[in-house]
Amino acid sequence: MALAFVATLAVAAPVYPVVAARSSLAFSGTQQGERFNGVFRAFDARIQYAPDDLAGSHFDVTIPLKSLDSKNSERDAALATADWFDFTHFPNATFRTVAMHMTATGVVADADVTIKGRTRRIAFPFTWKGAASGATLDARVTLDRLDYGLGTGDWADDAMIGRKVEVTVRLVLGPVVPGEVPVAKSTLKSVGQPKPKR
Amino acid sequence: MALRSTAGGWGSVTRTFHWGMLVLLLGIVSVGYYMTTLPLGPVKLKIYALHKSIGLTLLVLAILRALWRLSEQRPALPVMPIWQVRVAHSAHLLLYGLLLLMPLSGWLYNSASGFPLQWFHVLNLPALARADPHLKVLARSVHEIGAVALIGVVALHALVALKHHFIDNDVTLRRMLPWRGDRF
Numbered sequence: 094m095a096l097a098f099v100a101t102l103a104v105a106a107p108v109y110p111v112v113a114a115r116s117s118l119a120f121s122g123t124q125q126g127e128r129f130n131g132v133f134r135a136f137d138a139r140i141q142y143a144p145d146d147l148a149g150s151h152f153d154v155t156i157p158l159k160s161l162d163s164k165n166s167e168r169d170a171a172l173a174t175a176d177w178f179d180f181t182h183f184p185n186a187t188f189r190t191v192a193m194h195m196t197a198t199g200v201v202a203d204a205d206v207t208i209k210g211r212t213r214r215i216a217f218p219f220t221w222k223g224a225a226s227g228a229t230l231d232a233r234v235t236l237d238r239l240d241y242g243l244g245t246g247d248w249a250d251d252a253m254i255g256r257k258v259e260v261t262v263r264l265v266l267g268p269v270v271p272g273e274v275p276v277a278k279s280t281l282k283s284v285g286q287p288k289p290k291r
Numbered sequence: 292m293a294l295r296s297t298a299g300g301w302g303s304v305t306r307t308f309h310w311g312m313l314v315l316l317l318g319i320v321s322v323g324y325y326m327t328t329l330p331l332g333p334v335k336l337k338i339y340a341l342h343k344s345i346g347l348t349l350l351v352l353a354i355l356r357a358l359w360r361l362s363e364q365r366p367a368l369p370v371m372p373i374w375q376v377r378v379a380h381s382a383h384l385l386l387y388g389l390l391l392l393m394p395l396s397g398w399l400y401n402s403a404s405g406f407p408l409q410w411f412h413v414l415n416l417p418a419l420a421r422a423d424p425h426l427k428v429l430a431r432s433v434h435e436i437g438a439v440a441l442i443g444v445v446a447l448h449a450l451v452a453l454k455h456h457f458i459d460n461d462v463t464l465r466r467m468l469p470w471r472g473d474r475f
Contacts, residue, residue, distance in 0.1 A: 125409045
């Protein structure tokens with residue numbers, strides 16, 4: 094009985110702690126024909142993964158949207174309004190994998206992305222590099238902002254603000270400490286604190 | 292009317308610069324004041340884009356006009372006191388300076404704010420500086436004070452031209468009018 098329990102633990106995909114200072118969640122859009130970049134300075138990521146146990150692997154990420162920074166205070170203020178992210182009513186975005194499967198080009202997760210109360214299932218191909226000291230997870234996906242009601246009404250014009258938004262994820266994951274309960278959630282950086290004045 | 296100015300009067304190129312830029316200036320100043328009153332929205336961004344496009348046009352025109360002005364002779368001034376000649380030269384130099392300062396400070400303000408810069412949906416231009424809140428405040432102040440100064444100097448310029456025409460009864464205004472030939 095005890096042996097069986099240990100065996101079950103041994104095959105469960107481990108949960109990795111996120112190294113906040115070296116991880117990033119960035120996005121890139123276009124405004125009037127010019128690319129701009131932004132980041133979410135905070136996110137909670139629970140990364141449970143084993144390459145040989147895709148069924149037991151899950152990513153669960155919550156992004157407090159007020160941590161958004163597009164290096165332009167006017168644009169950030171606009172993105173907070175009801176036409177865009179509507180921070181007041183939808184303070185968080187979430188990302189949850191529902192399945193993972195191996196493809197010819199690598200592992201692809203099916204994930205539910207919820208922004209502004211709208212959920213879309215996306216294909217999330219990612220690169221996992223495991224090492225003794227932890228692992229890195231890199232991914233890049235393109236979202237259509239209108240799928241999530243971002244920039245509605247007159248803002249919908251693709252020439253003014255491009256519909257396609259490229260999201261780049263880089264997670265640096267620390268070593269899984271054997272025999273310890275893995276850190277289920279790691280709060281990255283300062284969610285509740287004001288952004289540094291720019 | 293000749294293309295180039297002569298000792299007797301302004302050429303058609305100079306007159307076209309003069310009145311064309313005045314029309315654009317009236318437009319950009321009106322748009323500039325109107326756009327700041329708009330609520331945040333795509334309309335505001337489009338009006339700002341128009342302001343920036345006209346501003347870039349005026350920057351190119353100001354450079355071309357300055358080069359043209361340096362390359363040709365200018366008509367003789369009417370007989371007037373030396374202090375008026377000096378004031379006239381200083382005011383015209385100030386006008387050229389402000390015509391260059393306004394688009395450049397606007398461009399800098401735009402860059403320091405982190406906004407894109409596009410000329411009439413045709414051409415995107417690089418930022419003059421990285422996004423910087425301190426530079427943004429400085430560039431904005433220069434742009435706003437410069438606007439008031441430019442309006443003031445242009446108004447003075449127009450008043451003095453009318454004074455030459457109606458009080459001194461000389462050719463100063465007439466020889467710049469677009470519909471007049473070289474004969475006065």
